[in-house]
Amino acid sequence: MASASAPTIERPPQPPIDGSYHHPEELLTAAHSTATIGDKIADVVLAQPHPKAWWFFFGIGLALLSAFGLGLIWLFYMGVGVWGINQPVAWGLAIVNFVWWIGIGHAGTLISAILLLLHQKWRTSINRFAETMTLFAVMCAGVFPLIHMGRVWLGYWLFPFPNNMAVWPQFRSPLAWDVFAVSTYLTVSIVFWYVGLIPDMAFLRDAARNKWQRWVYGLLCLGWRGSAFHWRRYEKLYLLLAGLGTPLVFSVHTIVSFDFAVSIVPLWHATIFPPFFVAGAIFSGFAMVVWLAVPLRHLYGMKDMITDRHMELCGRVMIATGLLVSWGYTLELWMAWYSHSKYEWDTTYQRIWASPYWWSYWCLILTNTILPQLLWIKRVRMNELALFLIAGSVHIGMWFERYVIVITLTRDHLPGAWGRYAPTIWDYAVMFGSVGLFMTLFCLFLRVLPMISITEIREFLPFGQGGRDGHACMENAK
Amino acid sequence: MSDTHTHSGPPPLHGVMAEFKTADELIAATRAARLAGYTRMDGFSPYPVGEVADELGFPRSEIGAIMFIGGLCGATMGFLMQTWVSVIDYPISIGGKPFWSWPQYVPVSWALLVLSASLCGLFGLLALCGLPQPYHPVFNVDRFTRATRDRFFLLIEAVDPQFDPAKAKEFLASLHPDDVAEVPE
Numbered sequence: 001m002a003s004a005s006a007p008t009i010e011r012p013p014q015p016p017i018d019g020s021y022h023h024p025e026e027l028l029t030a031a032h033s034t035a036t037i038g039d040k041i042a043d044v045v046l047a048q049p050h051p052k053a054w055w056f057f058f059g060i061g062l063a064l065l066s067a068f069g070l071g072l073i074w075l076f077y078m079g080v081g082v083w084g085i086n087q088p089v090a091w092g093l094a095i096v097n098f099v100w101w102i103g104i105g106h107a108g109t110l111i112s113a114i115l116l117l118l119h120q121k122w123r124t125s126i127n128r129f130a131e132t133m134t135l136f137a138v139m140c141a142g143v144f145p146l147i148h149m150g151r152v153w154l155g156y157w158l159f160p161f162p163n164n165m166a167v168w169p170q171f172r173s174p175l176a177w178d179v180f181a182v183s184t185y186l187t188v189s190i191v192f193w194y195v196g197l198i199p200d201m202a203f204l205r206d207a208a209r210n211k212w213q214r215w216v217y218g219l220l221c222l223g224w225r226g227s228a229f230h231w232r233r234y235e236k237l238y239l240l241l242a243g244l245g246t247p248l249v250f251s252v253h254t255i256v257s258f259d260f261a262v263s264i265v266p267l268w269h270a271t272i273f274p275p276f277f278v279a280g281a282i283f284s285g286f287a288m289v290v291w292l293a294v295p296l297r298h299l300y301g302m303k304d305m306i307t308d309r310h311m312e313l314c315g316r317v318m319i320a321t322g323l324l325v326s327w328g329y330t331l332e333l334w335m336a337w338y339s340h341s342k343y344e345w346d347t348t349y350q351r352i353w354a355s356p357y358w359w360s361y362w363c364l365i366l367t368n369t370i371l372p373q374l375l376w377i378k379r380v381r382m383n384e385l386a387l388f389l390i391a392g393s394v395h396i397g398m399w400f401e402r403y404v405i406v407i408t409l410t411r412d413h414l415p416g417a418w419g420r421y422a423p424t425i426w427d428y429a430v431m432f433g434s435v436g437l438f439m440t441l442f443c444l445f446l447r448v449l450p451m452i453s454i455t456e457i458r459e460f461l462p463f464g465q466g467g468r469d470g471h472a473c474m475e476n477a478k
Numbered sequence: 479m480s481d482t483h484t485h486s487g488p489p490p491l492h493g494v495m496a497e498f499k500t501a502d503e504l505i506a507a508t509r510a511a512r513l514a515g516y517t518r519m520d521g522f523s524p525y526p527v528g529e530v531a532d533e534l535g536f537p538r539s540e541i542g543a544i545m546f547i548g549g550l551c552g553a554t555m556g557f558l559m560q561t562w563v564s565v566i567d568y569p570i571s572i573g574g575k576p577f578w579s580w581p582q583y584v585p586v587s588w589a590l591l592v593l594s595a596s597l598c599g600l601f602g603l604l605a606l607c608g609l610p611q612p613y614h615p616v617f618n619v620d621r622f623t624r625a626t627r628d629r630f631f632l633l634i635e636a637v638d639p640q641f642d643p644a645k646a647k648e649f650l651a652s653l654h655p656d657d658v659a660e661v662p663e
Contacts, residue, residue, distance in 0.1 A: 009624060034524055034628040160563060168563040172572045172582045180589040188596045195600065199626070203524070206623040222610035225617070226625050228508075228521035230607045232531040236541040237599045244549075244592045255585050459525040466628060468501065468525070476528030478538045 030304035064436020071429030089421035094148035101141035107285020108134025113245035174258035239477035276328030283321035287394035315381035368397030492615035496655035504630035508533035518638035544602035552594025
């Protein structure tokens with residue numbers, strides 16, 4: 001029974017971001033204490049001082065979301081014929097978008113899990129919104145295979161359950177694996193995200209400005225009180241979830257790549273696909289982290305916690321994963337030539353030169369391989385605008401990567417089986433609409449939940465500022 | 479209910495609580511309390527401080543075992559489910575592969591391992607911590623709202639065998655806390 005007459009707690013003023021404070025690893029640019037960290041992040045939710053630009057982004061998101069709704073209604077009413085898909089390109093944009101979104105969805109867990117295991121302190125400022133990005137991106141991704149089935153209302157047939165048709169899923173198909181991989185990934189990401197939120201929501205409860213906030217966050221935090229016994233179990237759970245999440249990230253995108261690689265289509269049937277897809281996923285995920293971090297830094301004044309150093313590190317991860325992806329492109333060409341398989345080589349020739357879609361391959365190379373090389377230059381990595389533009393280039397490039405893979409189907413070995421593929425307006429309505437779904441959800445998230453993990457930033461604060469100078473997750477988790 | 483009208487003594491105590499400014503002070507205080515013979519205690523902090531749990535005599539949690547067993551069960555059930563479906567109940571020939579083409583059951587078994595380990599971990603945490611628990615006596619202390627903000631608390635519970643309100647308060651006061659408070663039940 002929280003007393004109504006709780007003493008008013010003094011709120012220390014927010015430290016200035018004026019360069020007077022120096023963090024040894026440049027991961028913080030203001031002299032924060034545990035209290036000022038909490039106030040700064042929680043006030044975004046509790047006091048709702050939302051910038052006008054929030055309405056701008058929310059408006060765009062909502063408009064695109066309406067297009068999404070319209071596109072879905074028409075699709076469900078008419079069937080998948082409203083899309084441009086046909087033989088030979090039966091997969092089309094739905095699968096391109098599915099893989100694009102699920103790729104973006106991988107950086108959140110990467111940041112949360114892998115960087116935690118690697119003791120990377122810089123994950124702390126960006127893990128919460130990156131995890132949130134993962135959740136929403138996986139939701140957007142999940143929509144596409146579902147609506148691509150044509151009869152969405154039979155979507156539950158994907159799951160194994162005893163039924164009066166006496167049939168079961170076909171467990172030797174990567175498409176059935178996908179169902180398990182993606183739904184597990186979504187569930188585990190939600191668990192990881194929610195577990196991380198519990199202590200933050202307990203702070204929101206205690207810092208609430210009114211009865212409603214105290215009620216809602218009090219319910220959501222499940223009555224968390226920060227007991228040492230609870231923390232011990234909590235840390236162990238968090239560490240183990242990170243330990244499971246790491247191989248999970250790899251396995252999910254590996255399984256997504258199996259959708260292609262287990263087939264016998266030339267250039268799809270390749271062992272390079274799983275690692276190449278995983279690298280691409282991290283590449284595009286970090287590009288999206290950059291796209292989210294830039295507005296958060298400016299519109300919410302989070303430059304003290306998401307510093308230039310964080311942005312630079314994102315740039316470094318992008319150049320590393322970008323090179324892995326480019327290595328994949330090179331190997332595809334190499335294997336096609338070296339294998340002496342005329343099917344592989346002819347498909348490659350069609351892909352990069354002879355088919356009507358040759359330009360998409362070069363678009364991919366330009367945006368995914370050539371432009372990101374600028375990130376080698378430190379001045380570019382440190383320049384927010386340049387980093388933002390390169391991240392945009394990566395978004396386009398990663399989309400084209402999947403487009404190039406899918407469009408390969410237009411050229412078979414018999415010219416009689418050749419075909420063309422042109423997306424219709426309904427393809428695009430759903431595609432850009434899914435961006436609206438993401439934007440809307442993310443804008444709403446900013447209003448109701450802390451965008452940066454309060455608890456973890458506090459623990460990360462240097463000793464003199466009330467923290468423990470980083471995570472002792474490995475030491476605490478027993 | 480009638481008890482509240484007739485009861486004239488002080489309310490029953492849940493324990494006595496001291497407030498500290500830093501995690502290190504809480505660690506030191508917990509150690510001092512353990513050395514003084516107190517056994518039923520709890521520490522509260524805005525972020526995890528593993529040493530406090532060590533001092534409280536909780537060196538190892540149960541979560542690892544729970545998740546291990548959960549993961550094992552999930553994977554086993556998943557594998558058996560696929561075997562039963564593909565070999566016994568609904569055998570269909572796919573690309574001439576044997577019905578029991580077990581390597582192809584690995585991805586789903588793995589996904590179910592992670593899924594069930596994670597869910598067991600989450601629900602294990604909640605069950606072991608007794609959450610959700612919106613009400614707890616410690617919330618009766620007004621200053622306890624700072625336990626999620628910037629302060630660290632040590633609670634000596636009334637169920638401790640050597641608990642005596644006056645002595646416990648005196649002991650806690652000797653640890654140079656910011657504040658000592660009684661926690662009404």
